[in-house]
Amino acid sequence: MSAIESRGYSQPDVLVSSDWVAAHLDDPNVRLVESNEDPLVYPSGHIAGAVEVDWTRDLNDQLRRDYLDKDGFEALARRIGITSETTVVFYGDKNNWWACYAFWVFQLFGHDNAKVMDGGRLKWHREGRDFVRDQPSYAATTYKAPARDDSSIRAFRDQVLVHAEKQLPLVDVRSPEEYSGERLHMPDFPNEGALRGGHIPGAKSVPWARAINPEDGSFLSASELRAIYQDEQGLDPSDNVVAYCRIGERSSHTWFVLTYLLGFENVRNYDGSWTEWGNLVGAPIEK
Amino acid sequence: MGYPPKLAELVETLELLSRMERIDYLISVADRFQEVPDNIARRPYGEEHKVPACESEAYMWAEKQSDQTLKLYFAVENPQGISAKAMAVILDENLSGEPAEHLAMVSGDMVYDIFGRELSMGKSMGLMGMVSMVTGSAKKLHAMIAEATS
Numbered sequence: 001m002s003a004i005e006s007r008g009y010s011q012p013d014v015l016v017s018s019d020w021v022a023a024h025l026d027d028p029n030v031r032l033v034e035s036n037e038d039p040l041v042y043p044s045g046h047i048a049g050a051v052e053v054d055w056t057r058d059l060n061d062q063l064r065r066d067y068l069d070k071d072g073f074e075a076l077a078r079r080i081g082i083t084s085e086t087t088v089v090f091y092g093d094k095n096n097w098w099a100c101y102a103f104w105v106f107q108l109f110g111h112d113n114a115k116v117m118d119g120g121r122l123k124w125h126r127e128g129r130d131f132v133r134d135q136p137s138y139a140a141t142t143y144k145a146p147a148r149d150d151s152s153i154r155a156f157r158d159q160v161l162v163h164a165e166k167q168l169p170l171v172d173v174r175s176p177e178e179y180s181g182e183r184l185h186m187p188d189f190p191n192e193g194a195l196r197g198g199h200i201p202g203a204k205s206v207p208w209a210r211a212i213n214p215e216d217g218s219f220l221s222a223s224e225l226r227a228i229y230q231d232e233q234g235l236d237p238s239d240n241v242v243a244y245c246r247i248g249e250r251s252s253h254t255w256f257v258l259t260y261l262l263g264f265e266n267v268r269n270y271d272g273s274w275t276e277w278g279n280l281v282g283a284p285i286e287k
Numbered sequence: 288m289g290y291p292p293k294l295a296e297l298v299e300t301l302e303l304l305s306r307m308e309r310i311d312y313l314i315s316v317a318d319r320f321q322e323v324p325d326n327i328a329r330r331p332y333g334e335e336h337k338v339p340a341c342e343s344e345a346y347m348w349a350e351k352q353s354d355q356t357l358k359l360y361f362a363v364e365n366p367q368g369i370s371a372k373a374m375a376v377i378l379d380e381n382l383s384g385e386p387a388e389h390l391a392m393v394s395g396d397m398v399y400d401i402f403g404r405e406l407s408m409g410k411s412m413g414l415m416g417m418v419s420m421v422t423g424s425a426k427k428l429h430a431m432i433a434e435a436t437s
Contacts, residue, residue, distance in 0.1 A: 037407050040369040043307075044314045056405050093367055094342070121367055246408070 004118060008222035010263025015118045015219070016089055018127055024089075025049055031082045031138075034121075035102040036093040045131030047091070047124065051080040051138070055098055055249065059105045067271075073109045073145045081138025084111065084145075091117035091124070095209060095217040097253050104252035104269060107153055109145045116256065122217035153255065155242045155268035157276055160200065163242050164284065169235055170203035171243040173254045174274065178246070179205040181287045194278025198287040200244070204233045208250040211257045225262055237264045244270040244277070290397065291389045294381040298400045309403060313373045320372035323348055323360040332362060338420050341413035343368025345375065349424035355432055357390065357424060359383045361417075370402065374414050377401060378421055387432065390425030393418060 005012045024030045025048055032050035034042050042052040053059065058076055061068055068076065082088060088111060090099035099116055106114050117124075125131075150156070155163070164170065177183040181197030199205070210228055211220055219225070229235045241264060243251040248271025258264040277283050290298060301309055327348050328336065338345040344364035349357040359382060361375035382390050395415040398406070402414065 037410055038367070038370045039402070039405055040310060040313055040317065040373065041367055043310050044317065044369045054405075055407075125366060249407075 007219075009219075009261045010222070011260045014115055014260040016115045017118055018124050018129065021047065021089060021091075021117050021124075022129065029085065030087045030089060031080060032117075033080065033088055033090050033099075033102060034092050035090060035098040036121075037098050038093055041093050041121070043133065043135075045133055048130065048132045048134075049136050050091075051136060053080065053102050055101055059102060067105055067108060067148065070109070070145050070147050073148070074143050077111075077143035077145065078140045081141050082111075083141050083143055084113070086113065088114045089117055090114065091120045093121050095122065095212045095253075096120040097208070097250060100253040100256040101249040104153065104255060108148045108150060110149065111145075119216050119218040126216050153259075153268055155244075155270040157270075157272050157280065159268075160242055160244070160270050160272075160277070161283070163240070164200050164202060167202050169239045169241045170200050171229075171233075171235075171241060171251070171254055171258075172199045172203040172205050173208040173243055173245045173251045174199075174205075175207055176205060178274070179203075181285075194274050196278045196285055198278075198285040199274075200277060201284050201286040203244075203286075204235075206233055206254070208245070208253045211254065211261075219257065219261060222261060225257060229258065229262060235264070237262060239264065239266070241267045242270050243267060244273040246274045247271065248273045289392050289394065291382060291385040291393070293385075294377075294393070294397065297377065297381055298397070301401060306403065306405075313402070314369065316376045317369045317373040319376050320361075320363065323362045327360050328362070338413065338416040340409075340416040341371060342409060343371035343413060345371045345413070345417055347375075347417060347420040347424075349421065349428075351428060352384070354384075355428070356384045356386060357382075357421075357428060359421060370410060370414060371417065374398075374401070374417050378417060382421060387425040387428040391422050391429050393422055393425075395419060 004015050004017055032047055033053050034046050034050045035053050035055060036042055059067060090103045092099035096116055099120060103114055103116055172179050179199045211225060213220055243254045245251040248269055251269050255267050255269045258267045332346045336346040336348055338347055346362040348360040352358055359379045363371045363375060395418050397418060398411055398414040
């Protein structure tokens with residue numbers, strides 16, 4: 001039994017170890033995808049053969065506040081040289097925060113042959129493994145994606161309003177300062193700021209990084225995660241849960257943890273998150 | 288824009304670069320990063336030197352020079368804090384030795400002028416925090432100079 005399998009996750013196959021990645025660097029059926037917050041990180045060095053998927057340029061519609069559509073996803077898939085059969089392994093900086101965000105967007109298009117490298121860049125670095133600066137290029141592929149399916153893992157404003165009214169579980173994964181409303185945003189950030197601070201009424205505060213071992217960026221074991229989300233917060237795997245943060249990136253990490261590592265059956269990511277809710281006229285807020 | 292001359296020149300140069308050229312340039316800048324020397328600071332670094340909101344755990348020291356300017360030093364504890372290292376080098380190379388009153392007026396917008404607009408809020412906050420640490424030190428020095436000469 002591998003170290004990952006021994007941690008008791010609901011779907012251990014969704015995680016791969018750095019050893020596994022090192023053994024599949026030349027596997028044509030595996031594509032490594034690095035997604036980071038810092039735009040300088042990938043060009044400064046990445047795992048050999050990895051391509052970059054940038055959250056602003058590649059995953060978002062460049063005009064409307066929305067994710068890329070079917071055509072955009074197919075174009076992205078062609079660019080990074082994957083087919084629907086390719087095993088896509090995501091990893092990145094910030095304890096795989098942005099990797100999980102990219103993973104989540106790929107699930108909107110049903111690319112379920114996807115995994116996350118446990119520990120991301122931090123663990124790879126701590127293990128003394130190599131990073132390279134050569135940027136690979138792959139032959140363009142033909143990828144036929146289904147229409148984006150927002151119905152099962154994405155939550156929208158009106159749905160969240162009803163969810164909150166029904167007092168169904170909400171998980172606010174932002175920092176305690178953001179949850180309490182003490183911190184709104186920095187000046188000069190009109191795109192990501194909010195007019196009101198606080199949290200959606202009834203939301204539980206579980207900062208996303210609590211799911212991570214800070215030493216190497218790996219995920220906590222299932223029992224440690226259960227202690228946080230189930231024993232401490234009272235969530236149940238059968239609950240209908242909505243997770244949110246500021247723009248839906250950190251909460252995609254928590255969505256990943258609840259769905260794949262703890263086996264929650266119905267978790268949605270509210271990507272409108274606080275930048276929408278905190279600006280929404282009349283929306284209920286708690287501090 | 289109100290940048291001191293060297294910084295203004297750098298910003299003008301960066302405006303001419305493509306996104307990839309800018310990234311390559313910034314990575315080459317980050318490669319020049321040198322940590323604060325032992326004669327200025329040693330670990331554990333004081334919290335008063337920690338850059339607010341910087342997730343790369345950057346620290347800043349501003350040493351007053353005999354010509355009444357500041358020499359800037361930085362530490363970046365996150366080995367993957369490439370942008371923070373690039374910013375540290377740019378702040379040191381372009382603002383150390385400039386008059387304190389000029390440093391005090393540098394706007395946090397320089398983050399966008401250097402890195403472009405494709406930055407997350409978290410990343411921008413950390414880099415702006417580095418600028419604000421520098422301007423804060425410059426304001427203190429400028430106030431001391433003004434008081435001494437009044």
